[in-house]
Amino acid sequence: MPGENFYTENKDLKFLMDEIIDWKAIVDLKEKIGDEECPYDDAEEAKATYLGMLEDPVGDIAAKRFAPRAEEVDTIGCQYKDGEVIFPEGLKRNLQDLMDAQLMGMTIPREYGGLQFPETVYTAAIEVVSQADASLMNFFGLQGGIAETIMEFASDELKQQYLPRMSTGEFTGAMALTEPDAGSDLAAVSAKADIEAEIDPETGMWHINGTKRFITNGCGDVILVLARSEDASRKSGGRGLSFFLVEKGDTVKVRRIENKLGIHGSPTCELYFDNSPAYLIGRRGMGLARYTAWLMLAARLAIGAQAQGIAEAALQESLKYAEEREQFGKPIRQFPQVAAMLANMRVYTEASRALLYATSEIVDLHQGAERRELKEETKAYGKLAEALTPIAKYYSTEIANKICYDAIQIHGGNGFMKDYPVERLYRDVRITNIYEGTSQIQVNWGISRLVRGDLNEYIAGLAEKVTRNPELKAEVDKAAAVLQECLAFLKEKDVGYRELIAPHAVDIFIDVAVGYLFLAQAEKWEYKVEVARKFIHDMAPRVEMNRQYTLDALLVELNP
Amino acid sequence: MSNILVYAEIEDGVVHDVSLQCLAKGREIADASSGKVDCLAVGSGIRAAAEGLGAFGAEAVFVAEDAKLEQYLTSPFKKVVSDFLKTNSYDLILFPATTVGDDLAPAVAEALGVACVLHCDGLAGDALTRLEFDRKVSTTYKAEGCTIASLKDGIAVAGAPDSSRSAQVSDVAVELDAASTKSKVLRRDVAKKTVNLKDAKIIVAGGAGVGTKENFSLIEELADALGAQIGATRAVVDAGWLPADHQIGQTGVTVRPAVYIACGISGAVQHRVGMLDSGKIIAINTDKNAPIFKIAHYKIEGDLKEVLPKLVKLIKA
Amino acid sequence: MSYNCIVIVREVWDTRDLTGSVLADNGSIKDSMLTRFEPEDMNALEMALRIKDEHGGKVTAFSVGTPKQVDVLRECLYRGVDEVVRVDAGASSLGTQAAAQLLADAIGKAGQYDLICVGVTVADGESSMLGTHVAGKLGIEQVSYVDAIEEIGEGRVVGKRGIEMGYEYIEAPLPALLSVGVALVEDDPRTPRSAKAMLKLKAKKAEIPSADVDASAVTSPVSIAGREAVPERAVESKDVAAEDETALKSMLDDVLKGE
Ligand SMILES: Cc1cc2nc3c(=O)[nH]c(=O)nc-3n(C[C@H](O)[C@H](O)[C@H](O)COP(=O)(O)OP(=O)(O)OC[C@H]3O[C@@H](n4cnc5c(N)ncnc54)[C@H](O)[C@@H]3O)c2cc1C
């Protein structure tokens, strides 16, 4: 019966988890099998545990509890009164359910009360939760990145102080980077840390002053803050920024919450830090380059998964509606254009999912190698993770927007009404390609890595894994050649030109990568041969178009 | 030879229809095997109704009447029924599959140490059948020795009373000890039903297609003309056109009238499960593809605002 | 005051979304049929766990079956049950009354308890109300069709019992058995709780102890004599033209004949 479990009913996600992810590689790096503390006897058992958890509790509560409350949470939304943020009843219950199910510390190490699950499991969990209620993801899905940042870079005392309570969900987190005048350009951050006052020698505490804007869950308990700690005359821009942990308290004021288009169940706060005591995390001056970058990488994967979940919800709603709704004496899904829209929605939902989980797998391997202190692997996987994450975030969020657009189209006039969930999905999805870096910022990152050749070996590796369906593979190989042609061309171009055509060149890369990923999937599931055939069939003209845009871009400024 | 006892559930001085169905079914089996059918009624203020059971085919009626038995509770009722059965032997004891019957039947079976099969849809000889697996499988149970069973609504048609028949009525002594009076009913919140859809022979049901609360007068007129009860879909109840006790379906009541007239009802599965077993289904709908037509015996494609007055006119003529 | 609660849980056939036939050619239930945690038992489990959440105490789950059939017990551990006990039924399926006997034997040996909760269900392949039989064998009071516990304390429990036209509130002395219905939760979709992730991690390999009872010593007075597929219901339907009064009239005559 549909609507009972959002994990087991999601055949594609389940297939990726069952058949595609190389759990052994991940488990070998991330767990110490044989160690007394390790709860698994082998990788198989670890896998069974991970996937069992996605089914119950994750898939179960998402379908049975979060989804039925989503409409109410959206309609009532978060409210603001006298400096306090008031959650809608449904959201309070959702948070309680997440705590009861002991899911708030999915990736936090067991020694701090967490589950110590790989990013890939967490990504899947975020997708499943977002399918039910995208706004809830901003509690569930950002917790991981924030906790992991503390885990990686904070002192042991801070870890002891905060991680166990983040694992239980008693504490939720926020990341305060954006300011009124520092959005995409975080190097412009101006919140000040202790520039005048001295560091308290007793406690080692810093103090932060300034305003942060658009802070998701800014009313949360553990706030990671990017602030200027260095004298601007000596260290300007990004090099003057450090990373801090501030605990909720009287000095952290929520000045207002935003009245938004979507994700009404997630409060977006304006914060004012009034000499707020703060712990320095890691080293001074490394706030942006190292820690923010690290945090953003984790959060971007999470936002990709959020978009993925919304896309899945929109697809399911559309399939259902197109079956039920009849016009001209038959269900509308039988009309060629509606059928084509539905097929495309499915293909591209699966395409973005393929890239998203291929990326999460790399992120896991990178983290594992880093924890094992394997120098070579850490470097290699790190390079891949940094290049793939922004591209995957860009693709998932843009695709999800398209899918929600089509979902409304399939619903016709009904889709425009609040009576159907697609209306909410359409509003919620719109933030995904803006926050944690807009799509423009993501492809800027992506193109710089592509031109540097960071993903060349990766693509070759994907191609090598394909052993069947030679005609289809030949098509993807052709596109791969086009990609190399474009990258060679771009090597000679300046940054301005590269950023201008970034979406087009990145799209070619995505077509190539997804083409190979689909073909690899097709060797494990017959159904995927058709998916690959459709995707590869449609990508040829797209690749050609993007090639022409890339090689011959025309930028004009029009002033009539 | 089968000697059968039927448990007569009596509420507000009326024998429950399913108990009458049990009696009709018991009569049929007893007649075929030259056995007998008796009834046992337990409660307070039940005598008149119990005496009437003779007209429905009971040979002997036993009445266990006591003010302490005013409201149903497992232990005292179990005590009375099992005490009775310790001195009176039957091959088969039939209970209606109601919240009372299904509670009492296994409790009595336990007290006597005999077999128990609940929710039977069929009874033939010693074979008790139940529809299982979402009505896809009929499972036959066999029991050894004296058997207690509960029978579901629809097992038989409650016969019409035959005033030429009467039963020998005798009283059963009620002895309640401390052990059987440990629990108590603190209170009952029973909705004063404005309709009794379950026992209705004819139901005229309206859906969202009726259009407005005022238009329900069309439904009322047809119901009046037919002596029928009025049912509704959830859409109608949600809209506030009728109170909730009119709702038929998954979250309303399940009905099995002889005739069900669905007016402006699309036939969503949640509604269908509540009326699927109606004897004859007439559906009136402007949409020829409405799912309700898939289960209707008579399909009238048309506007209910025109069809209903026509039907009223034809009935009155 | 804390309470020791017992829940009885069952793994039953999953009859949601049944398509095609349930029976194999030889009349037995198809191997491909899936099973699931009996949903009303899940409600009973939730009821017991809520008592523990509110008042403290202990919850012990019992289930009858082979080691494979009692996955439900592990599910109970994942949800916060303190102890589980498997009651071995031997090779064949027992029937409700024999299962009740084994359960009563096992519960009798397990020590003091205040409350037993079990789903009210009479499932496919089961013929009677398990809870009522267990209560009868243990000689304790029972209330069936309980949708919620109104109150527990001072040696008694008040159950809200769903009946045909509404509810009644029944007070029973402890220890008592409650057969639990479906409508645990009305206002909010708080279905019975899901697994708790940390518990699941910890209990995934927990040993499931067996009760010391003898399945060969019990017999069932009821047995399954056979199963038959029931054909899909087919309706013979007639179109009646809305404007054709003669046709409408003859339709009315047809359906109202018996009335
Ligand atoms: C609901 C919501 C929640 C948020 N939560 C958080 C949070 O928890 N923590 C936090 O720190 N921030 C948060 N943000 C802020 C968010 O990350 C920023 O809004 C986002 O990074 C974009 O910054 P901006 O709004 O200032 O847009 P701008 O940077 O002003 O961008 C405007 C436009 O210019 C484009 N642009 C800018 N620079 C470039 C460039 N170099 N190349 C090409 N195009 C460019 C952008 O793509 C965009 O189209 C949140 C925002 C919203 C709306």
Ligand SMILES: Cc1cc2nc3c(=O)[nH]c(=O)nc-3n(C[C@H](O)[C@H](O)[C@H](O)COP(=O)(O)OP(=O)(O)OC[C@H]3O[C@@H](n4cnc5c(N)ncnc54)[C@H](O)[C@@H]3O)c2cc1C
């Ligand atoms: C968990 C759950 C439980 C539910 N439980 C129940 C339940 O117990 N009972 C229940 O009924 N529903 C229940 N529902 C709701 C059910 O899904 C349907 O929404 C509902 O039954 C639809 O009611 P309807 O047929 O009146 O309305 P609609 O589906 O809107 O149908 C109206 C029909 O009227 C027809 N029509 C319109 N104008 C005219 C006219 N002038 N003349 C003739 N025909 C006309 C239309 O063609 C249409 O077929 C439940 C739903 C859920 C999710």
